[in-house]
Amino acid sequence: MDRHLPSGEDDRDGGLAPLLRAYPDRSGKGIRPALLLATCQAFGGTVREALGAAATIELLHNSFLIHDDLEDESELRRGEPTLHQVHGVPLAVNAGDALAVVALAALHDRSELGARLSQRIMVEILQMARRTTAGQSLELRWRRDNVLDLEPEDYFNLILQKTCCYTTIYPLRIGALVGSRGALDDEALEPISQFGYYLGAAFQIRDDLLNLVGDELEAGKEALGDLREGKRTLMLIHLLRTASTGERAWLSAYLARSIADREPGDAARVLRMMEAHASLEFAETWGLAIAAEARAAFDGAFGDVPPSVHLDFLAGMVPYMLERDR
Amino acid sequence: MDRHLPSGEDDRDGGLAPLLRAYPDRSGKGIRPALLLATCQAFGGTVREALGAAATIELLHNSFLIHDDLEDESELRRGEPTLHQVHGVPLAVNAGDALAVVALAALHDRSELGARLSQRIMVEILQMARRTTAGQSLELRWRRDNVLDLEPEDYFNLILQKTCCYTTIYPLRIGALVGSRGALDDEALEPISQFGYYLGAAFQIRDDLLNLVGDELEAGKEALGDLREGKRTLMLIHLLRTASTGERAWLSAYLARSIADREPGDAARVLRMMEAHASLEFAETWGLAIAAEARAAFDGAFGDVPPSVHLDFLAGMVPYMLERDR
Numbered sequence: 001m002d003r004h005l006p007s008g009e010d011d012r013d014g015g016l017a018p019l020l021r022a023y024p025d026r027s028g029k030g031i032r033p034a035l036l037l038a039t040c041q042a043f044g045g046t047v048r049e050a051l052g053a054a055a056t057i058e059l060l061h062n063s064f065l066i067h068d069d070l071e072d073e074s075e076l077r078r079g080e081p082t083l084h085q086v087h088g089v090p091l092a093v094n095a096g097d098a099l100a101v102v103a104l105a106a107l108h109d110r111s112e113l114g115a116r117l118s119q120r121i122m123v124e125i126l127q128m129a130r131r132t133t134a135g136q137s138l139e140l141r142w143r144r145d146n147v148l149d150l151e152p153e154d155y156f157n158l159i160l161q162k163t164c165c166y167t168t169i170y171p172l173r174i175g176a177l178v179g180s181r182g183a184l185d186d187e188a189l190e191p192i193s194q195f196g197y198y199l200g201a202a203f204q205i206r207d208d209l210l211n212l213v214g215d216e217l218e219a220g221k222e223a224l225g226d227l228r229e230g231k232r233t234l235m236l237i238h239l240l241r242t243a244s245t246g247e248r249a250w251l252s253a254y255l256a257r258s259i260a261d262r263e264p265g266d267a268a269r270v271l272r273m274m275e276a277h278a279s280l281e282f283a284e285t286w287g288l289a290i291a292a293e294a295r296a297a298f299d300g301a302f303g304d305v306p307p308s309v310h311l312d313f314l315a316g317m318v319p320y321m322l323e324r325d326r
Numbered sequence: 327m328d329r330h331l332p333s334g335e336d337d338r339d340g341g342l343a344p345l346l347r348a349y350p351d352r353s354g355k356g357i358r359p360a361l362l363l364a365t366c367q368a369f370g371g372t373v374r375e376a377l378g379a380a381a382t383i384e385l386l387h388n389s390f391l392i393h394d395d396l397e398d399e400s401e402l403r404r405g406e407p408t409l410h411q412v413h414g415v416p417l418a419v420n421a422g423d424a425l426a427v428v429a430l431a432a433l434h435d436r437s438e439l440g441a442r443l444s445q446r447i448m449v450e451i452l453q454m455a456r457r458t459t460a461g462q463s464l465e466l467r468w469r470r471d472n473v474l475d476l477e478p479e480d481y482f483n484l485i486l487q488k489t490c491c492y493t494t495i496y497p498l499r500i501g502a503l504v505g506s507r508g509a510l511d512d513e514a515l516e517p518i519s520q521f522g523y524y525l526g527a528a529f530q531i532r533d534d535l536l537n538l539v540g541d542e543l544e545a546g547k548e549a550l551g552d553l554r555e556g557k558r559t560l561m562l563i564h565l566l567r568t569a570s571t572g573e574r575a576w577l578s579a580y581l582a583r584s585i586a587d588r589e590p591g592d593a594a595r596v597l598r599m600m601e602a603h604a605s606l607e608f609a610e611t612w613g614l615a616i617a618a619e620a621r622a623a624f625d626g627a628f629g630d631v632p633p634s635v636h637l638d639f640l641a642g643m644v645p646y647m648l649e650r651d652r
Contacts (some may be wrong), residue, residue, distance in 0.1 A: 012460060012464075012483065012487060013460045013463075014459075014460040014461060014462070014463030014464035014465075014466075014467065014487070015463060015464070015467055016459065016460060016463045019463075067419050067420065067423060070415075070416075070419065071415075071416035071417075071419055071420060072416075088470065089396075089397075089415065090396075090397035090398075090466050090470075091397075091463065091466050091467070091470070093393050093396065093397055093419055093422075094393065094397060094459055094462050094463050094466060095459075095463070096419075096423075097393060097422075097423075097426070097455075097459050098456065098459035098460070098463070100423070100426070101452050101455045101456045101459060102456065104430070104452055105449070105452045105453075105456065108445060108448070108449050108452075115440075115441035115442040115444075115445045116441040118441075118445055119434060119441045119444055119445055119448075122434065122445075122448065123431070123434050126427055126430055126431045126434075127431075129423075129427045130424065130427045130428065130431065133340075133342065133420055133421075133423050133424035133427060134338060134339045134340040134342060134424070135340060136340070136420050137339075137340030137341060137342045137345075137417065137420050137421070137424070138338075138340035138341070139340075140416050140417050140420060141340065141341055141417070144414065144416075144417070157338065161338060161340070
């Protein structure tokens with residue numbers, strides 16, 4: 001990643017270097033490149049072959065974060081102010097664009113994959129990015145239009161597009177493609193996508209729960225930021241479906257206000273309602289069920305792959321997704 | 327372009343289709359794909375071979391416009407409200423992202439170019455997009471930091487990155503690459519880049535002048551929008567260098583205010599100052615000089631190319647750039 005990011009020495013680059021480096025320089029988990037590199041090695045490939053694609057995935061993730069943060073009006077990212085808070089919306093939008101280009105260019109730089117496989121992986125990455133924007137659009141509309149009548153199925157359809165594609169499904173697919181030197185066709189990749197979906201769903205459910213139970217220092221985001229933003233999590237969907245008429249009316253009015261107009265105590269009140277209605281337990285139970293599906297899908301995805309530490313790492317990602325504290 | 331844009335039938339697409347189609351559905355000049363297709367044919371290629379890349383360039387241009395419009399706080403685009411005015415900043419940022427992905431995917435869809443040439447063109451397109459973001463960043467900083475001490479050279483360095491790369495230089499380069507089936511190396515493309523730079527500079531000078539002299543209906547943008555936005559054009563740079571001490575103090579204070587805080591009559595006052603100081607004539611003279619450079623560079627770029635209507639079209643673009651009314 002460091003090699004692909006600009007050094008700041010080119011004075012024709014409009015001062016972009018520190019903005020492009022800001023999020024990658026903060027400590028992230030690196031789940032996406034880790035999944036990609038492990039899957040590549042499980043299929044017999046090397047880190048060296050997959051490193052360009054792994055850098056692409058992680059840099060693209062960082063570019064998504066820049067735009068997501070300003071679309072969601074988030075204040076903190078990895079423990080520091082979000083980019084639009086520091087530089088304003090115009091420069092942050094442009095920096096997100098530039099970082100996405102840097103990310104895609106990393107795929108071709110010193111690539112050892114050959115033109116055909118490189119092109120196939122670029123097609124995968126563009127499909128991935130396209131679906132991520134679709135999920136983000138759907139979520140932004142839910143909030144803008146204050147959509148309240150949602151079911152768990154709506155949540156899972158959303159996170160399939162918005163989270164799972166670029167967090168798990170495509171990192172796994174691309175790792176398998178590089179590791180097999182392009183030997184797998186779409187049909188052969190389908191069970192890997194299935195496993196990726198369950199793994200990503202477990203990741204997102206845990207992410208949403210951590211936002212409610214973790215503290216700001218550990219998560220690096222605002223405490224209760226999801227409640228402040230009105231994010232339609234499993235917990236909020238459950239609460240809206242089980243709340244009393246009075247509670248629901250209050251929630252509806254709360255969610256209809258702009259983020260800036262929500263009082264500091266309001267988010268804590270939503271959390272107390274969720275606790276009273278056991279909405280967190282509801283989501284935790286879904287998380288356990290999804291993790292069980294992931295374990296079941298693992299054999300379909302990797303049944304023909306010989307044992308290795310890399311395969312063990314991938315299997316270990318299932319419990320990790322639900323146990324992680326950050 | 328129509329084939330690459332979503333139809334809106336996929337309900338997992340988050341309602342993106344009308345947002346992605348909004349700008350492409352409005353009438354644009356199509357200069358960029360026209361340059362690409364003409365250059366391809368001048369070098370012996372077919373429209374069919376270059377159509378994917380031409381769609382990529384024009385769709386990417388439309389995605390840049392979505393983000394530029396919100397970064398510049400523009401109100402009109404092609405005679406209708408800008409996308410962020412209609413849908414708000416979050417959905418517009420996301421739609422610009424999605425449209426950029428659609429644009430890049432068009433390069434690979436039904437491509438007849440083969441994997442090697444496709445990959446080379448993708449690298450060109452990413453270089454192009456990267457430089458465009460650098461130019462946009464530089465211009466946003468000039469405005470944010472209220473930079474006043476600029477010379478014509480600064481303007482030309484800016485528009486090389488921000489305008490010429492994606493309007494002329496890379497459309498010409500990519501057209502030549504497709505037309506020659508990848509036979510041209512970077513050194514052989516350099517004279518084409520040179521011609522493209524002069525052609526693009528003539529385009530941008532005329533664009534800036536049209537914003538001052540054209541009416542809103544014809545340009546499809548707000549009348550005097552550049553003055554309202556404080557855009558550092560050749561005319562403004564000239565004015566700042568020739569204004570009296572009192573005028574300069576007023577201009578500095580005007581440009582230091584936020585766009586929303588500028589009075590409706592202020593832009594007209596800037597225009598009157600420019601007229602009094604002959605700043606428009608200054609820019610027109612630069613335009614004529616740049617067009618002469620473009621004519622001189624044409625032979626270096628296309629001297630070895632046999633005569634054709636396509637070559638005539640490219641030669642005719644030089645006077646067109648300065649004579650166009652929209």
